[in-house]
Amino acid sequence: MIELAEIAIAVNRLGKQYRIGQRERYKSLRESIMRGLTVPVRRLRSGFGSSDGQRANGKSTFWALKDVSFEVKQGEVLGIIGRNGAGKSTLLKILSRITEPTEGFVDIYGRVGSLLEVGTGFHPELTGRENVFLNGAILGMSQAEVRRKFDEIVAFAEVEQFLDTPVKHYSSGMYMRLAFAVAAHLEPDILLVDEVLAVGDATFQKKCLNKIESVGSQGRTVFFVSHNMQAVTRLCSRALLLHDGQVAVHGCTHEVARTYLHGGAYGSAARVWPDPERRPGNHVVRLCAVRVRSDDHEVHATVDIRRPVSIEMEFEVLRDGHVLVPNLHFYNDDGICAFIVNAGHGQWGRRPRPRGRYRSTVRIPGNYLAEGTLSVNVGISTLNPVIVHVLEPDAVAFEVVDSLDGNSARGEYAGPMPGVVRPILPWTDERGSERAESFAEELA
Amino acid sequence: MSIQLTPAAAVAETHPPESATLSVRPLPRLRIQATPGWKALNLRELWQFRELLWFLALRDIKVRYKQTLLGVAWAVLQPLMAMLLFSVFFGRLGGFDQKTADVPYPVFVLCGLVPWQLFSYALTQASNSVVAEQRLLTKVYFPRLLIPISPILSGVVDFGISMVLLAGLMAYYRVLPGGAVLALPFFMLFAVLAALAVGLWLSAVNAIYRDVRYTIPFLIQFWLFATPIAYPSSIVPPRWQWVYGLNPMVGVVEGFRWSLIGGGQPPWPAVVASFLVVLALLVSGLYYFRRMEKTFADVV
Numbered sequence: 001m002i003e004l005a006e007i008a009i010a011v012n013r014l015g016k017q018y019r020i021g022q023r024e025r026y027k028s029l030r031e032s033i034m035r036g037l038t039v040p041v042r043r044l045r046s047g048f049g050s051s052d053g054q055r056a057n058g059k060s061t062f063w064a065l066k067d068v069s070f071e072v073k074q075g076e077v078l079g080i081i082g083r084n085g086a087g088k089s090t091l092l093k094i095l096s097r098i099t100e101p102t103e104g105f106v107d108i109y110g111r112v113g114s115l116l117e118v119g120t121g122f123h124p125e126l127t128g129r130e131n132v133f134l135n136g137a138i139l140g141m142s143q144a145e146v147r148r149k150f151d152e153i154v155a156f157a158e159v160e161q162f163l164d165t166p167v168k169h170y171s172s173g174m175y176m177r178l179a180f181a182v183a184a185h186l187e188p189d190i191l192l193v194d195e196v197l198a199v200g201d202a203t204f205q206k207k208c209l210n211k212i213e214s215v216g217s218q219g220r221t222v223f224f225v226s227h228n229m230q231a232v233t234r235l236c237s238r239a240l241l242l243h244d245g246q247v248a249v250h251g252c253t254h255e256v257a258r259t260y261l262h263g264g265a266y267g268s269a270a271r272v273w274p275d276p277e278r279r280p281g282n283h284v285v286r287l288c289a290v291r292v293r294s295d296d297h298e299v300h301a302t303v304d305i306r307r308p309v310s311i312e313m314e315f316e317v318l319r320d321g322h323v324l325v326p327n328l329h330f331y332n333d334d335g336i337c338a339f340i341v342n343a344g345h346g347q348w349g350r351r352p353r354p355r356g357r358y359r360s361t362v363r364i365p366g367n368y369l370a371e372g373t374l375s376v377n378v379g380i381s382t383l384n385p386v387i388v389h390v391l392e393p394d395a396v397a398f399e400v401v402d403s404l405d406g407n408s409a410r411g412e413y414a415g416p417m418p419g420v421v422r423p424i425l426p427w428t429d430e431r432g433s434e435r436a437e438s439f440a441e442e443l444a
Numbered sequence: 445m446s447i448q449l450t451p452a453a454a455v456a457e458t459h460p461p462e463s464a465t466l467s468v469r470p471l472p473r474l475r476i477q478a479t480p481g482w483k484a485l486n487l488r489e490l491w492q493f494r495e496l497l498w499f500l501a502l503r504d505i506k507v508r509y510k511q512t513l514l515g516v517a518w519a520v521l522q523p524l525m526a527m528l529l530f531s532v533f534f535g536r537l538g539g540f541d542q543k544t545a546d547v548p549y550p551v552f553v554l555c556g557l558v559p560w561q562l563f564s565y566a567l568t569q570a571s572n573s574v575v576a577e578q579r580l581l582t583k584v585y586f587p588r589l590l591i592p593i594s595p596i597l598s599g600v601v602d603f604g605i606s607m608v609l610l611a612g613l614m615a616y617y618r619v620l621p622g623g624a625v626l627a628l629p630f631f632m633l634f635a636v637l638a639a640l641a642v643g644l645w646l647s648a649v650n651a652i653y654r655d656v657r658y659t660i661p662f663l664i665q666f667w668l669f670a671t672p673i674a675y676p677s678s679i680v681p682p683r684w685q686w687v688y689g690l691n692p693m694v695g696v697v698e699g700f701r702w703s704l705i706g707g708g709q710p711p712w713p714a715v716v717a718s719f720l721v722v723l724a725l726l727v728s729g730l731y732y733f734r735r736m737e738k739t740f741a742d743v744v
Contacts, residue, residue, distance in 0.1 A: 103478065134502075137500075
């Protein structure tokens with residue numbers, strides 16, 4: 001059997017330019033009228049040369065994507081990874097036709113289904129049943145198709161009894177399950193998935209992953225954008241690493257994941273946001289810098305497993321009166337969360353912080369982390385009630401290296417050691433008397 | 445870099461029967477690239493998405509009167525109250541009831557109010573629609589033209605309900621429509637098209653310039669008085685009639701009223717002028733909307 005189009009997606013020198021601030025602001029009519037009125041004057045001054053195009057080359061624009069080319073074969077499950085702002089979402093938005101590229105083009109062969117969000121268009125006042133049909137139509141399913149799959153969708157979501165209840169009365173879990181169930185039953189030739197798995201409980205996430213996996217194994221093409229490295233390595237045979245709007249690496253998932261996590265040119269043990277406007281955060285607090293320091297107080301991307309390591313974060317509190325707890329989430333090579341620490345026990349753990357600049361540092365003892373690359377998500381939250389003010393995924397990364405000197409947790413053993421931590425713990429290790437059958441007997 | 449379609453003849457994979465037939469069908473190719481300037485309307489694609497249009501309108505209809513005490517009764521109350529208000533202040537106190545010939549003033553007013561309310565509802569909803577649907581707009585692709593069209597469809601339901609009210613009022617005053625009633629569907633469609641034409645323009649402009657939403661209440665008030673609802677258009681001096689006819693709602697209301705309660709000659713000059721204006725606004729509005737829609741996701 002000859003496949004007529006082996007390529008599913010061909011991206012050719014794709015570029016997308018944004019005006020800085022374009023995403024946040026719309027224009028006021030007055031500004032435009034004023035600009036319109038002054039255009040002839042400006043034209044005259046610049047000798048008729050200044051057009052919008054030329055002005056766009058000034059400093060007020062940036063390229064979210066630039067010169068991106070790659071191909072995706074049919075049936076391939078491709079993972080897209082990269083830091084925040086690397087261009088992942090922009091690429092996905094162009095592929096799903098939400099926004100147009102500025103230059104270059106994409107050829108797509110087959111019916112595309114895009115899942116940039118779970119439950120797009122769900123209306124809280126409508127019942128589960130009504131939302132299934134509405135959402136199906138929004139995702140591009142025909143009414144007949146939804147009707148045919150309706151029972152399957154409902155069974156997948158496990159909301160049979162609540163079908164005729166408005167979804168505003170659903171628990172968030174039920175809501176997510178129903179929303180994902182509709183999306184999961186979309187049967188496009190090419191499926192574009194954004195980080196929809198970042199929500200829901202672990203069982204549900206597993207269910208979603210299984211579903212996407214089965215879509216992939218049916219020979220459909222899947223384009224999967226995620227921060228969850230574990231999910232990417234599990235689902236995708238190939239991956240593409242974006243950095244600053246360009247393709248950094250495109251290849252086998254394990255290699256790409258390694259490049260990404262190992263930092264290399266793309267990760268680092270220190271991140272600083274000099275421009276106050278672009279710092280992660282909100283109107284309450286903004287993150288200024290994060291650094292990984294070894295016990296010599298220098299920034300290090302590689303630390304000895306036996307030495308303590310400190311993660312230091314600097315942030316600026318812009319509003320008085322909020323209890324703000326810095327927290328760090330450590331992810332290993334496999335994307336597994338090794339542990340989370342928060343500063344809730346420190347001196348500002350329960351007290352509102354006055355405005356000002358703060359530096360919080362957590363010290364991780366030596367002989368605690370396992371070897372490998374650790375990627376740190378940095379957050380600043382109010383814990384009760386939970387408000388996430390800052391969440392910067394993969395803010396910094398560093399590598400823990402074990403020694404073979406024999407004085408780390410592995411001792412003389414040189415083989416591979418799984419596990420997310422590698423502590424040295426106190427043992428008692430004594431010798432019983434030769435005659436006793438057991439220690440119990442001796443104690444008696 | 446060129447794109448090659450490599451026929452994978454060497455790959456002799458075994459397919460389950462249904463996917464084997466799938467792979468024979470050549471997959472449709474879609475090219476995504478920058479579209480400078482004006483775009484074709486692509487009404488065919490709009491037609492392919494008609495089910496979505498239906499569901500969006502259905503959603504608006506279902507949600508509109510949720511959590512209201514009176515529910516759908518609002519669809520009757522709004523034109524009813526407006527009619528009473530107009531009858532007392534313009535008809536009785538303003539003396540307009542002397543100028544409406546042999547037609548009872550309440551019937552005269554309601555004949556104008558019914559298409560007007562469709563128009564003003566559609567105008568308000570459509571002009572804000574692109575901004576209101578920004579979550580959809582930034583998350584999924586569909587023909588953007590559906591966004592301003594769907595609230596207009598949902599307005600048609602209220603329109604139907606107030607038509608029943610109008611029929612009841614006519615029965616009460618024993619006003620019977622003549623043969624001209626056959627033209628009623630045309631004028632209903634005319635009212636919908638007028639609302640769509642203006643709604644398209646305003647929705648696209650409002651997405652980019654939010655000033656528009658503040659001007660809508662004034663625009664609607666002004667427009668209401670510039671339309672022959674409370675008064676017959678005959679009170680406008682003949683030499684200004686053609687200017688007056690440029691207001692598309694003049695033709696809509698006059699024609700609508702004529703088809704229901706007659707009153708001699710059909711108001712051809714006003715209807716023709718208004719129809720041409722609506723047509724011009726509609727076509728330009730469609731193209732303008734298509735031109736601007738690519739920026740919506742970046743600016744809303």
